[in-house]
Amino acid sequence: MKYYYLIAAVLFITACNQPPKVELNVKATGIASGTVIINQNNQELLSQNIKDGDATISKAFEAPGYFNITILDNTKPLSAKNNFEVYLENGSYTIDVKPNSKGIYPGITTTSQTQQQLSDYYKTENELAGGLNHTIDSLLIYLDTREAKALPKKAHTALTDKTRGYQIKRRKLEPEILTAYVAKHPDNVVAAHIMAQQYLDEYPVEYNSIFKKLTEKAKSTDDGVKITNKLSILTNLLPGADAPDIAGFTPDGKAFDKKSIRAKVILVEFWTSTSQLSEMNHSKMLNALILSDGDKKNFKMVSIATDANKQTWERAVKLSQLTWSQVADFKGDSSPNVANWQIKTNPAYFLVDGQWHILKANIDLADVDQFVHDYLKKKG
Known part of the structure; x- marks a missing residue:
């Protein structure tokens, strides 16, 4: 009997010492054979086979954070892969990747509030830019085909210019999407993360206005601090701001004034x-x-x-x-x-x-x- 209690105590202590894990259940209907790959900071952390539309991953990560997940269908070309971002922390996640849904954020069920906020951002993005995203993606895929490369130079240039025009239009939407998202979710921390990945230089006035609306919690994140430092420089170049100083010498060796x-x-x-x-x-x-x-x-x-x-x-x-x-x-x-x-x-x-x-x-x-x-x- 003593041994029974001893074994039970050891099992209990071992369980307590086990690091908490992220439990991922990936549902990829229609993929009979494929792969789930998890990356962070361009480094592959793990991969797991998909069999008959299912993959289960149990992993203890060093710290919670933003990760990139890639879903590959082994029966399709690499260009058909589905990439999306997730916020992983200890707990369970069910990720539902619909068939032929490249570029569309999957349905994710979890108790993680940060992930719920992230899902809401991509839902807002899809509502405002989903059609444009699909158009750009389709054009880029076509431009990479033999048929497109065989087009007369003038036609190929026109198609490239058309694609570039759509991409410019899409970049203009980014601050609008963030504005709509922050209006719906003023207490979120995800907006700072999204903003830190975008090209603030192009629309500094709009981004500065959005950033002012974020909570102090969002501004104090690593991403928030990066944005603060970036915008502090960019706002120096807004109309009406004092121009930055100019260091240097004139050809006669005098300091410039x-x-x-x-x-x-x-x-x-x-x-x-x-x-x-x-x-x-x-x-x-x-x-x-x-x-x-x-x-x-x-x-x-x-x-x-x-x-x-x-x-x-x-x-x-x-x-x-x-x-x-x-x-x-x-x-x-x-x-x-x-x-x-x-x-x-x-x-x-x-x-x-x-x-x-x-x-x-x-x-x-x-x-x-x-x-x-x-x-x-x-x-x-």
Whole structure:
């Protein structure tokens, strides 16, 4: 009898020491033979076979978090795989993947509140962008076929441009989807995670407005902190904001002082001597960037090079006969100018007023004349 109690006690202690697990029951109707793969941070953590539409996974993860799940049907090409994101924490999950549902978020039953919030986000996304997602996915699949690759060049280019247009339209929807989601679920933490994965640079005003509506709990997550840091830089480039400082020296070796440039409108250019486009645009800036004589009187330019080599920069300035203010700090991509002004490509152009407030960030050079004319006309 003593041995019975001893064995029972050992079993009880062992059970208590077992780490809690995530219990996944994947229902993939229609997949007779397939695979479930779980990834995190682009690293495969495990895979499990699907047999007759079912797969069961029992796994103790190091910590709860966001994971990516891939469902493969062994009878179909790899392009037919279904990818989706889940939030896994200790407990049970039933994931119902419907047949031919690539791109559609599966039904997930669980007690995890974070996963429930994540499911609600993707439900909102499907309501607002599901049709567009399907169109883009279908076009991308077709573009990869032999039939599409055999199209005449003009037809293939037109199809590619059409696809790109849909992708641009889809990116514009991202802040709208988040806005709708936050309105439905103001107490969620998932919005910060979703936002951290999106390209905030494209719509900083919209994303900043959404972020202000999130709870302090969401803002204090790792994703929330990342967004705070990112938006703190991007909002510096919003219209009306004080323009970031410019570090560097003029060709005569003097430290640049932005107060030395006096005009109602100032074009700030970022360029590099190795950029052919920069060189081509300098010709426009020298000759006929601003058309009206009245506008020319109230307009000046300053160019900040992102070169690392002083001699290369000096030679480029001399060869191109650049007559306006030139600045460089010779730190290349490590320059604080690159970070503070969020320079992703060269050349890049910004318009500021005489007090160095941002008027327009990342403006196309072709639009500068009209913008300057309209601005000065409005100012009288």
